[in-house]
Amino acid sequence: MKINKKALAILAGLTVGMSSTAFAATADSFTDVPKDHWSYQALDYLAKEGVIDGMGDNTFQGGRTMTRYEMAAIVAKAMQKNDVNFGDKAVLDKLSAEYANELGTLKNQVNKNTSDINDLKNKTDKFKVWGMTRVQVGDDNGLVKDGHNGTYNNRFYMDLEGSMKVNDHATARFTVEKNAHYRDSEYANSKIPKMIKLTRKDGTTDYLETTNAISGIDKDSLLGDDNHNGSISNIWVELQLGKNHNWYTNIGRKWNGIGMQNLMLGGQVDGIATYHPIEGGHGWWMSAQYWKPSADWTTVSGTDQIKETFNADGSHKGWDTSSVKINTHRAPIVGSLDFWGPIGKYLDANIAYSRVVDHTSDTGNSADGYYTGAKNFYGVDLKAKLFKDFSVTGSYLKSDALLEDLNWLKPHADRTWAVRFDYRGTDLNKVGSWGAYAKWMDIGAVSDLGHDDEWATREPTFVNGVKGWFYGFKMVPWQNCEWETMWAPHLTENSDANWAGGAYTRHILRSWLDFHF
Known part of the structure; x- marks a missing residue:
């Protein structure tokens, strides 16, 4: 130069x-x-x-x-x-x-570069993706009871979440979840053979033995896990409504929870929910929700009357399945009110109420309420901060299920108790941070609308009541990574049931490492 x-x-x-x-x-x-x-x-x-x-x-x-x-x-x-x-x-x-002319040219170029940078930043802010990948191992004797499999035990799991900004007060959201099971012994959907009655042309009968085993590929697909198969599992919009834009409203399909421990509800639902800070409420909030579980269900009847059919020459033609009836049952439509906030300096509370407003039962009567006969659900939670780094959360849930009509249940199946103790906690940005917890719960079979079953206490074994202690420890070994181990040495399941088999003792030991991004 x-x-x-x-x-x-x-x-x-x-x-x-x-x-x-x-x-x-x-x-x-x-x-x-x-x-x-x-x-x-x-x-x-x-x-x-x-x-x-x-x-x-x-x-x-x-x-x-x-x-x-x-x-x-x-x-x-x-x-x-x-x-x-x-x-x-x-x-x-x-x-x-x-150098006035040259300085003017430089200024225009700087302004253009600044404008381009801001435009790129705004476009980048409109679309964001984050999530978590999990590696999980464990042992769970309940996952093999009655032939059920280790859906929640040995797996790789990913939760991918995204948001797309529409404007300053509207955002579109989605989640994608994927399970990939890596233990071959857990791919059998049932270890118990199923006997189907066959009726021949001459009136004689025979039995065909079948199994429900499926391949590993199917196990990770829609056939085996429709909520964790890699498709878009939830999609909804988040709105900020009202004059002050403080009516936070969700519309669509998403995971939703009610109560401090998500005992009244904890799962995927379709509907609308709005959240609003109460004016002059000293930190209290309220929410109003109108929803239904996203998973309707079906029942199959008549499968023991599959008939053999024949060609004109008397040779085997196939099996007549016209007697098989598939009945679709719509999940109940529910209205919920939820209030939560502080009571003093060291105590928080949550009060929730839900009512089944529409549900058509097997009888075809939409006034029957939930399949248990319950139409009303009540929940109360209290969380006390007893001293630094230590808190206790207690929860109670009650429904008006018609126990006298459910002869396979014992009394108290319409209520749930749960107490959780937490000491310290983790911070993904602080390597070495840790926390420990202990939780006792007694979940009644017909007390809730679908509680959060993060530890698979009900789903794999399809039991009707869970009672016992859970213990857990978690820590951050590296930034944005969290390791957690949970142990439940003695759970009593079916504890509220009169049905054959009685109570079942189950133990769970599970450990996982989460990588957040």
């Missing part, structure tokens, strides 16, 4: 004017400028002050002719300095007048 003597003299004069005392170079800013060169100190100072940058490779290339735009860039940087005296300002004014 070749600077004419007039320009360099102006810069040198400006440099001296900026410094009230003489100085000596302490470092070589440019490798190709000798220390004994008459301009060394001026160039070194300008580089340290950020007025000149050189060629980007630690060279100044003083033999190259400098363009007017490069000189304008130097002047522009010098003009940004605040600690210049009156004489320096006069020199800068002359330089700015000399």
